[in-house]
Amino acid sequence: EAGVAQSPRYKIIEKRQSVAFWCNPISGHATLYWYQQILGQGPKLLIQFQNNGVVDDSQLPKDRFSAERLKGVDSTLKIQPAKLEDSAVYLCASSLLAGTGILGYTFGSGTRLTVV
Amino acid sequence: LAKTTQPISMDSYEGQEVNITCSHNNIATNDYITWYQQFPSQGPRFIIQGYKTKVTNEVASLFIPADRKSSTLSLPRVSLSDTAVYYCLVGATGYSTLTFGKGTMLLVSP
Numbered sequence: 001e002a003g004v005a006q007s008p009r010y011k012i013i014e015k016r017q018s019v020a021f022w023c024n025p026i027s028g029h030a031t032l033y034w035y036q037q038i039l040g041q042g043p044k045l046l047i048q049f050q051n052n053g054v055v056d057d058s059q060l061p062k063d064r065f066s067a068e069r070l071k072g073v074d075s076t077l078k079i080q081p082a083k084l085e086d087s088a089v090y091l092c093a094s095s096l097l098a099g100t101g102i103l104g105y106t107f108g109s110g111t112r113l114t115v116v
Numbered sequence: 117l118a119k120t121t122q123p124i125s126m127d128s129y130e131g132q133e134v135n136i137t138c139s140h141n142n143i144a145t146n147d148y149i150t151w152y153q154q155f156p157s158q159g160p161r162f163i164i165q166g167y168k169t170k171v172t173n174e175v176a177s178l179f180i181p182a183d184r185k186s187s188t189l190s191l192p193r194v195s196l197s198d199t200a201v202y203y204c205l206v207g208a209t210g211y212s213t214l215t216f217g218k219g220t221m222l223l224v225s226p
Contacts, residue, residue, distance in 0.1 A: 004159075033213070042203060042216030043160065056213060091159045093214075105152075105214060107159025 002026065004108035006092050012114045018080035021111045025073070025094030029106075031055075032069055034077050035091040037110070043091055049075060082115045089113070120204045125221040134191045136220050138204030141185045146208045149180060149187045154201045154219070163202075164189070191222075199224045 005024040013019050025032050030051050035043035046065065048056040051072035060067070064083070069075040079086055089110040121139040128134045140149070148167050152160040164171055166178040166187070177190040191198055201219040 035216075040218070042218050043214075045213055045215065048213055093159065105160075105162060107161070109158050112157075 004092055004094055004106050006090075006108035006111055008111055009109070010112045010114075012116060013082055015084055015115050016081040018078065019082055019113060020076055020078045021090050021092075021113075023075045023077070023092030023108060025075070025092070026106055029094035029096055030072070031095045032075050033093040033095075033105075034067055034075070035093065035107075037089045037091055039088070046077070079113075082113075084115050087113055087115045120206055120217050122202075122204050122217065122220045124218065125223065127223050127225065128194055129225050130195055131193050134194050134198070134222060134224075136189045136191075136202055136204075136222070137186055138189070139186045140204070140206045143184050143206055144208065147184075147206045148208070149178065149184075150205045150207070150214075151176070151178065151189050152203045152205065152214075152216075154203065155199075160203060160216070194222075194224045196224050196226065198222065 004026060007022050011019055032049045034046040036046050037043040046060045047067045049069040052069045065079055067075060067077045077090060089112050091107050091110040093105050093107040095105050148165055150165040151163045153163050154160040164173055164176050164178045166180050168180050168184060171178045179188040199222060201221050203216050203219040205214055
């Protein structure tokens with residue numbers, strides 16, 4: 001089974017620029033998550049999708065972050081404009097279906113963003 | 117969500133058994149305990165999940181006492197490749213959002 005695919009693997013941008021990350025979940029996984037992981041900390045949930053609808057975006061800084069999951073498959077996370085504190089690894093994860101338990105989360109390898 | 121407390125770091129040597137204990141004093145009746153492993157430059161990976169007593173798979177064992185206020189992840193005969201951060205998470209079966217703490221950094225030396 002193919003894993004969760006993310007791109008790009010690395011990205012370096014200047015502050016105030018914009019950036020986008022792409023995620024392709026495991027086929028058939030209805031639930032998709034974006035996490036932000038700052039160096040030395042555990043991942044923090046930014047947004048959760050169920051199919052193409054948002055379930056939880058309470059921790060997403062909506063003034064600069066946006067995410068979409070068109071057609072309930074691939075997802076894009078965008079930051080505009082970026083700040084220095086956005087430097088982190090952005091992880092995408094997917095699971096079969098929300099409500100089936102916390103088993104079955106599969107994470108991608110992440111995108112490492114450096115804002116200079 | 118039940119809050120978890122685990123050591124920041126642990127050191128071990130190859131071939132030893134490693135036990136990482138996680139405290140979750142306010143665990144709810146329908147909460148499960150799940151452990152994830154994260155290597156540098158990778159996303160977290162599911163290791164094991166349990167509700168009570170003992171669970172064992174090909175990677176680790178999970179010991180949960182009767183009061184369920186703590187749990188212990190046991191890694192038998194660790195190798196250098198077990199060097200990673202280990203996260204303990206607690207959540208209900210029907211609650212699918214994972215909330216991570218800082219985890220335990222395990223360093224295995226030769």
